[in-house]
Amino acid sequence: xxxxxxxxxxxxxxxxxxxIANDSVSIKVNTGEIHALLGENGAGKSTLMSILTGxxxxxxxxxxxxxxxxxxxxxxxxxxKGIGMVHQHFKLVKSFTVAENIMLGLKGEGMIIDRTSIEKxxxxxxxxxxxxxxxxxxxxxxxxxxxQRVEIIKALFRGAxxxxxxxxxxxxxxxxxxxxxxxLRIMTRQGKAVIVISHKLSxxxxxxxxxxxxxxxxxxxxxxxxxxxxxxxxRMMVGRHIAVSxxxxxxxxxxxxxxxxxxxxxxxxxxxxxxxxxxDIHAGEILGIAGVAGNGQSELAEVIAGLRSVEEGTKYxxxxxxxQSTIRALVDAGVSYIPEDRMGTGLVPSLNAVDxxxxxxxxxxxxxxxxxxxxxxxxxxxxxxxxxxxxxASPVKMMSGGNLQKLLLAREIMADPRLIVAVYPMRGLDVGxxxxxxxxxxxxxxxxxxxxxxxxxxxxxxxxxxxxxVLHRGEIMGIVDSCTAxxxxxxxxxxxxxxxxxxxx
Amino acid sequence: MLCNIxxxxxxxxxxVSTTMILLVPILSVFCGLLFAGLFIALTGKNPVDVYxxxxxxxxxxxxxxxxxxxxxxxxxxxxxxxxxxxxMQLWNIGAEGQLYMGAFGATWAALSFPEWPASQxxxxxVIMGALMGGLWGLLPxxxxxxxxxxxxxxxLLMNYIAILWVDYFVYGPWKDPKGLGFPITAxxxxxxxxxxxxxxxxxxxxxxxxxxxxxxxxxxxxxxWGFEIRVSGESAAAAKYAGMNYTxxxxxxxxxxxxxxxxxxxxxxxxxxxRLQHGISPGYGYSAIIIAWLARLHPVVIVFVSVIFGGLLVxxxxxxxxxxxxxxxxMLQGAILFFVVGGEIFTQYRIRLDRKGRSL
Numbered sequence: 001x002x003x004x005x006x007x008x009x010x011x012x013x014x015x016x017x018x019x020i021a022n023d024s025v026s027i028k029v030n031t032g033e034i035h036a037l038l039g040e041n042g043a044g045k046s047t048l049m050s051i052l053t054g055x056x057x058x059x060x061x062x063x064x065x066x067x068x069x070x071x072x073x074x075x076x077x078x079x080x081k082g083i084g085m086v087h088q089h090f091k092l093v094k095s096f097t098v099a100e101n102i103m104l105g106l107k108g109e110g111m112i113i114d115r116t117s118i119e120k121x122x123x124x125x126x127x128x129x130x131x132x133x134x135x136x137x138x139x140x141x142x143x144x145x146x147x148q149r150v151e152i153i154k155a156l157f158r159g160a161x162x163x164x165x166x167x168x169x170x171x172x173x174x175x176x177x178x179x180x181x182x183x184l185r186i187m188t189r190q191g192k193a194v195i196v197i198s199h200k201l202s203x204x205x206x207x208x209x210x211x212x213x214x215x216x217x218x219x220x221x222x223x224x225x226x227x228x229x230x231x232x233x234x235r236m237m238v239g240r241h242i243a244v245s246x247x248x249x250x251x252x253x254x255x256x257x258x259x260x261x262x263x264x265x266x267x268x269x270x271x272x273x274x275x276x277x278x279x280d281i282h283a284g285e286i287l288g289i290a291g292v293a294g295n296g297q298s299e300l301a302e303v304i305a306g307l308r309s310v311e312e313g314t315k316y317x318x319x320x321x322x323x324q325s326t327i328r329a330l331v332d333a334g335v336s337y338i339p340e341d342r343m344g345t346g347l348v349p350s351l352n353a354v355d356x357x358x359x360x361x362x363x364x365x366x367x368x369x370x371x372x373x374x375x376x377x378x379x380x381x382x383x384x385x386x387x388x389x390x391x392x393a394s395p396v397k398m399m400s401g402g403n404l405q406k407l408l409l410a411r412e413i414m415a416d417p418r419l420i421v422a423v424y425p426m427r428g429l430d431v432g433x434x435x436x437x438x439x440x441x442x443x444x445x446x447x448x449x450x451x452x453x454x455x456x457x458x459x460x461x462x463x464x465x466x467x468x469x470v471l472h473r474g475e476i477m478g479i480v481d482s483c484t485a486x487x488x489x490x491x492x493x494x495x496x497x498x499x500x501x502x503x504x505x
Numbered sequence: 506m507l508c509n510i511x512x513x514x515x516x517x518x519x520x521v522s523t524t525m526i527l528l529v530p531i532l533s534v535f536c537g538l539l540f541a542g543l544f545i546a547l548t549g550k551n552p553v554d555v556y557x558x559x560x561x562x563x564x565x566x567x568x569x570x571x572x573x574x575x576x577x578x579x580x581x582x583x584x585x586x587x588x589x590x591x592x593m594q595l596w597n598i599g600a601e602g603q604l605y606m607g608a609f610g611a612t613w614a615a616l617s618f619p620e621w622p623a624s625q626x627x628x629x630x631v632i633m634g635a636l637m638g639g640l641w642g643l644l645p646x647x648x649x650x651x652x653x654x655x656x657x658x659x660x661l662l663m664n665y666i667a668i669l670w671v672d673y674f675v676y677g678p679w680k681d682p683k684g685l686g687f688p689i690t691a692x693x694x695x696x697x698x699x700x701x702x703x704x705x706x707x708x709x710x711x712x713x714x715x716x717x718x719x720x721x722x723x724x725x726x727x728x729x730w731g732f733e734i735r736v737s738g739e740s741a742a743a744a745k746y747a748g749m750n751y752t753x754x755x756x757x758x759x760x761x762x763x764x765x766x767x768x769x770x771x772x773x774x775x776x777x778x779x780r781l782q783h784g785i786s787p788g789y790g791y792s793a794i795i796i797a798w799l800a801r802l803h804p805v806v807i808v809f810v811s812v813i814f815g816g817l818l819v820x821x822x823x824x825x826x827x828x829x830x831x832x833x834x835x836m837l838q839g840a841i842l843f844f845v846v847g848g849e850i851f852t853q854y855r856i857r858l859d860r861k862g863r864s865l
Contacts (some may be wrong), residue, residue: 307745328748337746345742351735359736359747368727 004067006031006193007052007083007162012061021047023217025062029162029210034184034194036204036225039214040237040292040456045197046212049164052195053085054078065162084160086151089376092139098122102154123152126207129186145176152183163187164195166232169203170294181207199237199292201230201495213237234491238458254283256319257419257450258304263313265303273299275474276313281419281450286441288465288482289454290490296474297454301423304452305337306330318418331360334418338408338425338504342401346408349397353389354378356396357411377414384411385440402433409440420444423454438464458487472496529848530799536848537841544836548829553748555824562823568824571705575777576815579604579705579769579774579786581714581808583793588764588802592725593738593758599645599660600766601790602667603638607767608774609671610637611691611782615697615774623696630697630771631713638767639760641667646759650752655754656759664790672828675783690784699703699776710772714808717765722804734758755844766790786833787818795842 007029014022022044029035037045050056052063054072063070072078074289092101097491099119119135126133131149139147148168155163163184169177184207186193199206204211204225211228213220213236220236258281267273274296281287290299304315306327317333325333339345347356354371357378362369370474378392387406389399396404405425412420420439426434441464445451455461461468462482469479470493478499480489493499535627542552563573583600588595610633618626645663648654675688683691701708724731737744737754769789774781792814801805821834 211589305746326748328750331748339746341742344740345746348736348739348743350739355732355736358732359743362729362732363748367729369729369732371727 004031005029005064006033006066006093007195008064009048009052010062010064012048014044014051014056014058017388020217022051022058025214025217025219026061026394027212027219027222029193029195031191031193032188033195033210033230034181034188034208035157036208036211037195037197037214038199038201038204038211038233038237040199040447043214043237044217045214046166049085049166052078052162053083053164061477079158079160082159082360083164084155084158084162085164086148086166086168089225090151092147092150094140095138097136098142098150098153098353099361101139101150102135102157102497106158115141122153122157125156129153129156129183131183143176145172145179146179148176149183156187160192162193162195164197166197167199168196169198169200177203200235201233204233205230230495230497231488231492234495235488238487238491238494253285254448254450256280257283257317258452259316260304261314261316263300263303263315264311265299265308266311267296267299272293273309273474274303277476278313279469279472279476279479281452283418283450284448285447285467286445286451286453286465287479288461288468289452289471290458290461290468291456291471291494293456295471297471298423299474300471301337301339301421301452301454304419304421305335307337328363331415334416336412336415336417336420338412338420338422340423340427342404342408342429343397347396347404348490349396352386352394353382353392353396353399353407356379356407360411361415380412381410382407400433402429402436402496405429405433406435406440409437413440413444417449419450419452421452421454424456425453426455426460427458458490461490462487470499525827525852526801529852530801530845533685533844533848534799534841536844537837540840540844541833541837545829545833546673550827550829555827555829558824559817559820561820563818563820568705569819571707572819573812573815574711575706575708576818577808577811578710578714578776579773579789580796580811580814582710582717582772582798583766583789584796584807584811585714585717585804586642586762586769587767587790587793588797588800588804588807589721589724589734590758590762591738591797592802593734593754593760595646595649595755595758595761596657597642597660597762598657598794599642599663599667599790600769600793601788602660602664603641603763603766604770604786604790605664605667605671606641607638607764607770608781608785608845609667609674609770610634610767611771612674612679612693612774615693616690617645619694619697623698623700626696627699627775630775631768633776634767634771635764636767638664638770639764639768642759642761643756645687646756649759650755664722671781671785672783675781679781681780690781692776692780697775697793698779699772701776708772708774708776708779710769713768713772718804725804730754748837752755766793792838795845798842798845806827 005028009025009027011024011026012022013020013024020336025044025048027048037048039045047056051058053460054075054077063072064370072079072081093104099122102122103118122135131153133146133149133153140149142150152163168180172180188194196208204223205228208225210222211225211233212222213233215237260277260279263274263277264272265274277300279287289300291297299308303310306325315319317335322330322333343349348359354375358374361382375392382389385406387403387410389403396407399407425437425441429437441451441453453461453465465482467479468482468485468490470477472494473496477493477497480499538556545552545555563569583604586600586603587597611630613632614633615626641663645656645659648659650658656707672688675690679690681689681691699708733744733749733754736747737749737751741751773785778785796810796814797806800810815836817837824833
């Protein structure tokens, strides 16, 4: 291959208010190469690729295309320079045909669209890359895998030399994933470069040539795939050193608060998201759920909170069967749910702090709202939890992320629940707010509540949880004691290795 | 997408100021009048004179004022109806049809039990009006609640069904044999007629309207159910999360919304026409949408805006004598709505002139 790399990004730094999304990241992608960008959610993969596609501009660092220093001023500019992107969520017009979608926004075709010649060209293209797509089919008639092919053809049609795919196999069946990599291989043989954003180790090991691992916005290293193994990659991904700073290791288990037996549920697309999960949480215990995002964690939390219906299995709260209970009944049974989506689900952005504070407890006592009492309560809570806001009467969307989360937690804690289900409670918070949330959760555990903590940060899970259950493709790979388990062990389970049956749950 | 040259951009306002909330509707009405004034000027008349004439017709005499209030009654009821639904972000465009079905229900009661005394027949007519209007609101709510069928379209289309349904009866089975072939029912018995005040046509419907304003004000601001509606309107996900019965609330809100419009239909047939006839509403249900929007869904403000719109109708009739079609009022309303909806953008967003196409 030529010595000149197709793309080179050098010391890219991108800051967002409060976070450094990319901290001096460098990556080199050669012609004819499938390059994997591996890392957990929030590692900075998407930001880096958004810079390469011209969506963001780097604060520092340089981009070279075929050895020439380049400024990418907009997505259009990047596309003109041969950078194509296939997003995780397809950008296709459902009621249009494949050919029409490919034509959309394409320049130099004039006003009149010659359907037959375009369809012929698309067919030739498909043949060239070993893809089967009918150019006359409407998008809504296609499977997800076929839609993805349309996105790829669209990018190639626009002259993409560098194709970036964001989590391309997330929506595919294993067979479709295999076909996809075959296509990508043909493309690289024809002198294109491919970058695949992924967090799936097995896929990266099978399909790619080079892997660059990002963690916490920094590049951990680049390795040849053939020289890497799963263990090494997972260690790079989750971090070598996990400071286990736990206050206590031996806890006295209280009584069983939550018990799940063989729980299965579907995701929003109607596919099985969680499969035969059995676990329990006792009073005074934090059970952490580890796993790469999208492996059923959110669905599991929703099932427990009653927002998603149980397909199979039974759910007990404090010994009572709550499998079919409504959300309201679960709230009354003492289940508190801190959702992933703070703004919009956990809190109503356009309503004020008082409204948001009573969002769940408003039902108590009669049919009239006792606003004066609620206002006093809100004011008290704001002071007690040191929540910073302009006024309890202004819309909460004006508050900062950390204060929003504090308000949400304050509301849930004040309801005196038995079980707290917290989904990514520290995501997007600054260090100070993270510490506050951490302390609040630990205090709740010490107060004898059962806590289910879902997180992507292993460090966080090790520091807070008493036990860690690992989810992979909706199944529990194992449940380990966080005092004795190692990060490698958990990392391997996150990648899909089932725990040996040596430790009992 | 973004481009490199300077471009106009709408940016969402962080906080909507009270001044803007007040200023925008007033300016919108003003712009609407100005815009419609252009067309009036094209006919060779002085728009200021025409507007003065309208104002005098509506508010310049005791008769004018009383007629304005007569028109305001169904407007208030229908506006409350749509405002309640709008608060939950249910776009009930069907108040017109619900009014017709309410009129139909009340008429059925009046024609079926003409011998009943007013003390029994009037409450029964109110109940039937509310029930029929409510059912007409509930019908599109069911597919909305369970299958997410867009209620804007279904409620709108059901208006035509309701209007034709009433037409069928007044041209067919209920046609007054003594009505000289007009599409009207027989006049109601005395027990089916809402008493009016003095020599004016202002009837007891005004009491219904005021009671409804008070009840809705209390519901919206002080009840738990009102809180649920507000949360549901702002975020369905949060409403479900908080354990509110979102689906049931859609049905309930649409039923009550329809009932209010149905009561407006009842008061029209019982208090004004005193029989059911073709075209009982000059579009109260549609005007209500504009009124509710101008009043920002506030029940008390709705009363004032309804009186203004009632005045617009009465004023419109009074300029007919000087050679303007009554449709002038429809044009005025349309122009006002246009500017109100357009003005909404300015309360929610500010305009930014961008030099460089840069995102985030």
